[in-house]
Amino acid sequence: MLALTFAFSPIQAEPVRLTIKARPGLQYDIFRFEAKPNAFVEINLVNEDDMAHNLVITKPGQRLNVANAALSLGVEGDAKNWVPDLDSVLFSTPVLKPDSSHLLKFKAPEISGVYPYVCTFPGHGLLMYGAMYVGMPLPDLAKDMNLPELARRGDLKQKQLHAWGIKRPLMYRIFMPNASPAAIAVSLKHGQNYCWDAAQCRLRYLWYGDFIDPWPVWRGNGNGLAKVLGTKYWEAGSAGAVQVGNIESTANFLGYKKIDGQPEFHYRVNNVDVYELITPLHSVIGVQRSFRIPNNKQLVSLPVGSVSQVSFKYSAGKLKDGVLTLNAEEAAAFSVSIGLKQ
Amino acid sequence: MKYTKYFLASVLSFIAVIGLRAAGISDYYSIDNISMPKGLDSQVGGLDFMPDGRLVACFHRGEVYTYHPKKNEWKLFADGLQEPLGICAINDREVVVMQRPELTKITDLNGDGEADHYQAVFDDFGMTGNYHEFAFGPAKDSIGNFYIGMNLASNGASIRPELRGEFRHYGISRENFKSKNYKSLSGRMYAATPYRGWVLKISKEGKMTPFAPGFRSPNGLGFDLNDQLFVTDNQGDWLGTSKLYHVQHDRFYGHPASLTWTDDWQAGRNPLEVSVKELDAKRTRAAVLFPQGLMANSPTQPIPDSTEGKFGPFKGQLLVGEMNRSRIVRVILDTVAGEIQGACVPFYDNAGLSKGNHRFVFGDDGSLWVGQTHLSWAGGQGLQRIRWNGKMPLDIRSMELLPNGFKITFTKSLKKSTSVAEQFQFKRYYYEYRKAYGSPQYGIEKVKIIGSKRMNNDKTVMVYLDKVNPGFVYQLDINKLVAEDNSALVNSLVCYTLNRMPNGDDKAPHLVRN
Missing domain, CATH: 2.70.98 (Beta-galactosidase; Chain A, domain 5)
Known part of the structure; x- marks a missing residue:
């Protein structure tokens, strides 16, 4: 059976494995990555921040719609991990507490495109997002309008200004x-x-x-x-x-x-x-x-x-x-x- | 074989160098570098000890840390302060910090070692947002009043659109500070909001008394062991060279910008347009001048040696930091006809000491803790600790003015064969009191020794000079001086500021150009 499956997939897309960290300041440490259509993708989401975060992959262009729909979940939000019931949601992690992680596995979409990923925890979606490029080349970082401004500027890492690192408040x-x-x-x-x-x-x-x-x-x-x-x-x-x-x-x-x-x-x-x-x-x-x-x-x-x-x-x-x-x-x-x- | 020979030769020459080396400060004092928390910008703004023996230090980016010297352990006490430049421990849970906008009492209420309450003790002084408006101190007197120093603004920058406090400048309007040529009207240093250029006295309850005007950049306030306030100021406009003032209530110390904020100043009268003669008559001269380039370029905190002999033979004398080189200066005061004046000598030069020597505190064991900074000027950063090893260096212990010379006492007896005429060389010069930035040395001339006498078991030398007049720095360079026990003199440069003669004559019209 297994051999048969392989036989019918002559070009096997390279699997993608990566760790994305949720960081203080409402940001993922990785703002974009590439995957071939149908590739196996494994994201290890690690929450290093002091507040809750998730990661939701949406259809192209649907980031803000999904984030806003999550906001309107209101009292139901926590039970649903702040993931709205929409066709535009493709894959999602649960909400992670600080210092926890989750392995999200899925098959990349067949159709090439820029698939946003976003934290739909209320208030985060405007800032905390990135993009999965499926079957498409990455544009210049500075001109990539699918990314938050901070990422375009290339300041992925916050400067450590004190002995204690980064903290809020x-x-x-x-x-x-x-x-x-x-x-x-x-x-x-x-x-x-x-x-x-x-x-x-x-x-x-x-x-x-x-x-x-x-x-x-x-x-x-x-x-x-x-x-x-x-x-x-x-x-x-x-x-x-x-x-x-x-x-x-x-x-x-x-x-x-x-x-x-x-x-x-x-x-x-x-x-x-x-x-x-x-x-x-x-x-x-x-x-x-x-x-x-x-x-x-x-x-x-x-x-x-x-x-x-x-x-x-x-x-x-x-x-x-x-x-x-x-x-x-x-x-x-x-x-x-x-x-x-x- | 060949290599062995070379090796031996180089070892021998190394030993030879050591053997011939002149006596240095490192024969008597040792210095340690203190390791700092990783990731900290360790520019030190203030140092003190809490009663329980923890050091407390504040830093450039607003942190306050405590340090346990025995455990070698740093702990964050407070943070978020704006350029703190002085700290005073009140008890094991409370410190008072001078930061740019405020004198602040910081308290650890719940005793977990981290502060939770920040009380504004005094913030009723002006800020224009100009970078040069640093706030210095606090120095504490014997009854618990705090004294703080308000830096002038620099015309290296203008004022910001929003100010704190009243605007007042008799040479330029607030609107004109926006124009490109504000520099020519503002003065090099300016005091456009209240109490810039002043030393202020703040009672424990937070009540302020304007104490004395006339300062430019008073980055160093300290009391000696007799409860007398000393303040350093930096060479620049109106300061021919850097200075140490003995500061008393209601006296004026020479930089006119601050006069705008005196009660009796006539409104509309621009202090920068008052004649230098009038200002000279009004001012109190510095107790000690630090010749620029020779002794110190940017003096910092004065601290008295309060160790009762644990730090060496200079009990009660003031030490003063220097930013621009690896040096700590020592001050030898002399009261003449009721006023304090005196000499300065290099105390500690190089031998492992960093630049930027900014803040000091003595530990219970008599060691001197030195914190460094730079704030983008010449300097350094970090923390060092200096200890005396108990051996007696040959150095100058005191210098007193006589009607016709000086009485100089050393820490130990000089060799009987010492010839004062050959070993001592005097010259004198003066710095003009003027608006321009700094002053060259004027009137430089050698001063002849016309006689000398030994006293006190050859520890004291009386040197008689052919010209002794007020208004000069008397610089003494000593060649090779050796003590009875064969140890050599550690520091050979002494600069005595002669403001007034034993008979009270302090006339020095040459200091102001006609």
Whole structure:
């Protein structure tokens, strides 16, 4: 029987075996590979990141559709490994926890083409993908639009900048573009990043994907700005800091406490203590700003900036003309979230 | 056979070289390199010891590590800081760090060895985003106040669109800082936000007192054992050569850019356009000048030898780092008519020492820990440890001004046959006080020895000179000096800064050009 099978396959395509690692910063370490049509393919997916990932191979051109369909699975998502029931899904791994691996075996499609692979875990699909070239030559890396921008630039490996390697959350006080000289850059889990201004006590902007390149500052004496990597999706503009009471007053920065590696900022406005913790949203790209303003008897207002281009939610208060107003009781503990619009 | 002969010959010549070698610092001190965590950019910004004996160090990319000297073990304590350039351990769980934007108290609340709370102790000073606005210190006085040094901005770059703090510059508007020719109006170094060019005093509670203006790049603040504050400053505009100041409240130390932020400064009056004479009358001269190219080009932290003799014979004296070469300088102070002035000598040259000697701390055992940096200028990186081996070097212990010369005391008795006239050579020169970058040596002349006397069992030499006047550096070069026990002099260069005579005369009009 076996001999017969071989006899009927005169040109046996070379098998492809490779290991793809899921890395911090929402990326696979291998962004593309080649396979002959009908070739046996074996992918060992190793999750080296600190969050969950999978790998789904789709029909040509279907990466974003599949990733978006996964997002809409909602509460069913976990049970389905975030793999939607679509014809455009060809092969998939389960969702892997950190430090685990899975062997995915399949036969490459018969038809030549560029078959995307993508992590469909919510929020990851925009950044974390690559391409399997079946029966097609690889184009120039720099011009390969089937790959994430980082891969096109050839920066496959993140520079190791510290003795501890790469970790999230991570924060730097560093010179940042579009912020005062006392800026703080923070990278959270799930590829979320933000810039917070310690001179003005306010969130300045948000981006997803890679964090920053601090090298322009660190290479010498500080005559440079860190470079924001990834994709910026929200900026505060002129929206100021939290106000307490009716007197317009400047916020005084008092420091921060680290909670699971994430800073909870502490500042004082009009003699009232304000605490702000920024955490990543779990199943979409976005962050939650959790405020605590205990021991306060006055009205609180938070200018939220322009939120028409993002998905904006708030737990309490009234939103009017870009300002969220809360009474003292509401302001004791409230949160707002800013997420990428689906 | 032939090869054996050559081999023997080279061994013999090697031994000969060793035997003839002049006495060097390595005959008295040894140096070790400390291995650093792999992957760390080990440019050291600050060093101190916690009470439990762990070293704590901060680094260029914002990390703070503790190091257990006995276990040779590094542990991350804190991270995310912006160019920390000084650290002071409060207890085993708490440090205070001076970083670019802030004086920060960092605490390990839960005792797991890693910090969780970062408290802004003081950040009420300005930042333009200019790279040169480093923040130095903190130096702690005997009652727990912190002193920090605010670097001026450099016109090697402009100011950024967003500032922290008020903008004020009487020579150029904020708008004009965007123009291409801002350099000609800003001054080489400028103080466009509050307290640039100042030393500030911060109480334990975070209350700030503007302490003294007039600094350019005060990368080194330290108290001596008598609770007196010393600050180094770097050659450049208004500094003919690098300096060590004895800093006292409300005095002005010479760089005018900072005067903009004094209470009594007349609004609209550009300090850069005030006459040099007026500024000279207002300023306090440096206690010690470090001749450029000869002694130090970029002096760093002053640290007193607090080891009670465990580090050698220089108890109580200040050591000062030097960035540009493998050197640590020693300072010999002399109080004359109520003011401190004095001499500097090379203390440790080469012999395994790196460049970029930036921050220091003494261990309980009397060893000196040296941290290096470069920040893209001349320098080095890493951590070294220097230990005294207990042998007494022949070196200068003290130098005091007399009305007509100097009284110089050595660490041990000189050979009876020593001829002072032959072995000692004096010359003098001065550096102008001026706006231009640095100053050449002016008025260079030999100073004749007109007499000498030995005292104190040949340990002390009185040298009488034909010209002794204020406003000069007196440079002493010593040829071959040998002690009674046949050991040779380790360092032969001494530069004494003569600001004032024993009778209080400090007139030196030659320092300012008419």
